[in-house]
Amino acid sequence: MFKALRGCVAALAAAGFAGSALAQTYGLATLPPGALMHALSSVVAKTVQDHSKLQIRVQGFGGDAGVLDAVANKNSDFFALEVTEAAAAYHGRDYWKDKKRPSLRAVVTLFAFQTALFVRKDSPIQSISDLKGKRVPSGWAQQTGVQQLMLATLATGGLKYDDVVSLPVVNVVRAADDFKAGKLDVFYFAVGAPKVQEVHAAVSGVRMLPYPHTPQALEAVQAIRPEYYFTEVKPAPHIVGLDQPLQVLTFDFVVGAGTHVPDEVVYQFVKAVHPNKKDLAAGHPNFNRYDADNAAKPQPTLPHHPGAIKFFKEAGIWRG
Numbered sequence: 001m002f003k004a005l006r007g008c009v010a011a012l013a014a015a016g017f018a019g020s021a022l023a024q025t026y027g028l029a030t031l032p033p034g035a036l037m038h039a040l041s042s043v044v045a046k047t048v049q050d051h052s053k054l055q056i057r058v059q060g061f062g063g064d065a066g067v068l069d070a071v072a073n074k075n076s077d078f079f080a081l082e083v084t085e086a087a088a089a090y091h092g093r094d095y096w097k098d099k100k101r102p103s104l105r106a107v108v109t110l111f112a113f114q115t116a117l118f119v120r121k122d123s124p125i126q127s128i129s130d131l132k133g134k135r136v137p138s139g140w141a142q143q144t145g146v147q148q149l150m151l152a153t154l155a156t157g158g159l160k161y162d163d164v165v166s167l168p169v170v171n172v173v174r175a176a177d178d179f180k181a182g183k184l185d186v187f188y189f190a191v192g193a194p195k196v197q198e199v200h201a202a203v204s205g206v207r208m209l210p211y212p213h214t215p216q217a218l219e220a221v222q223a224i225r226p227e228y229y230f231t232e233v234k235p236a237p238h239i240v241g242l243d244q245p246l247q248v249l250t251f252d253f254v255v256g257a258g259t260h261v262p263d264e265v266v267y268q269f270v271k272a273v274h275p276n277k278k279d280l281a282a283g284h285p286n287f288n289r290y291d292a293d294n295a296a297k298p299q300p301t302l303p304h305h306p307g308a309i310k311f312f313k314e315a316g317i318w319r320g
Contacts, residue, residue: 152220
């Protein structure tokens with residue numbers, strides 16, 4: 001009888017812990033306002049709150065280093081970012097050498113995140129190889145992952161940073177502002193981001209540069225980070241600077257979490273996101289690319305959180 005009573009008390013205590021955990025507010029760290037990931041994160045947060053008891057607060061940071069450090073240091077809980085930089089932090093590669101962040105975990109893969117270079121509409125620059133000798137953003141003091149993206153981008157045109165005029169910037173938003181002010185010949189941003197629309201209006205039009213869609217170009221970008229690939233972007237009302245389909249550099253946009261986040265919280269987060277594409281797409285058209293069956297996509301360079309794995313197994317889509 002005592003054993004049964006003790007078991008009942010333990011079950012009630014566990015239920016009480018789960019209830020209190022779900023009632024807390026959790027941070028979702030991402031890039032600053034103006035960046036596409038911030039807009040997308042706000043949609044994810046609203047969807048989770050509409051379909052669970054979780055309260056999610058979006059936290060904007062100056063760059064991916066701040067985002068990942070916030071989660072690793074338990075100052076935030078979830079992160080919305082590209083998988084390649086999170087994996088680099090987990091393994092201690094590139095910028096993260098000797099600064100490994102082993103507590104980072106993948107939670108859910110949302111969709112293929114497309115990025116590109118933009119020039120003024122009337123610019124003589126027609127290809128990435130034309131950037132030789134031009135003013136190109138570099139450094140990326142806060143947004144460390146863009147350094148690798150730019151190295152990969154230049155490589156597709158047979159270029160390195162030594163071949164261009166490198167001007168230091170802190171993140172993509174500030175680089176876009178420098179371009180708008182006439183300090184740069186090109187800027188790098190996510191396809192469909194509000195900031196690109198702002199710059200487009202300010203400079204009387206921008207134009208997206210195409211990536212060469214060749215085996216050599218793919219080999220060049222994957223030599224820098226194996227998670228990179230190319231996808232086609234097509235004209236759409238929310239995409240400026242594009243009047244025909246083009247190939248762009250792509251990587252997976254994921255939500256991740258720290259190992260300090262309880263399994264049940266992550267489980268409920270994924271449960272709220274997974275079946276609700278309609279709500280996600282209503283919040284931003286980029287979520288039309290979200291595939292619920294691919295939400296559990298294996299990320300070989302970043303392990304999944306146990307709470308996410310539990311949900312994906314129940315949903316019958318876990319492929320780990």
